[in-house]
Amino acid sequence: MIKVEDFKKALESKEVNLICPVCKANIFSAITDITSNVPIDWNGDIQIGKGQMTPKIQMVCNKCGYVMEFDPRYLELL
C-alpha cells in the first residue's frame, strides 16, 4: 500500500491543487489501496489476467463525496 504522505507529496511535486469539480471544496481523503476496473470482453465476460488495467488511487471529497482517481505510475509511485 502507498503511504498517504507519499501520495500527497507526489501530487505536490506535480503542482496539483485539488479542488472538487462538483462542489469546489478542497478537503479530500486519500484511499491509497490501489484499485482498478476489471476489463470485460464484448460479451460482458470478465477478463481475468487479460486486457489493459489502469491502477488507480482514489481521493474522496469530504464535502460531497465525489471520487477522483489518479494513476500512480504518473506520480512515480509504482
Ligand SMILES: [Zn+2]
Ligand atoms: Zn465535492
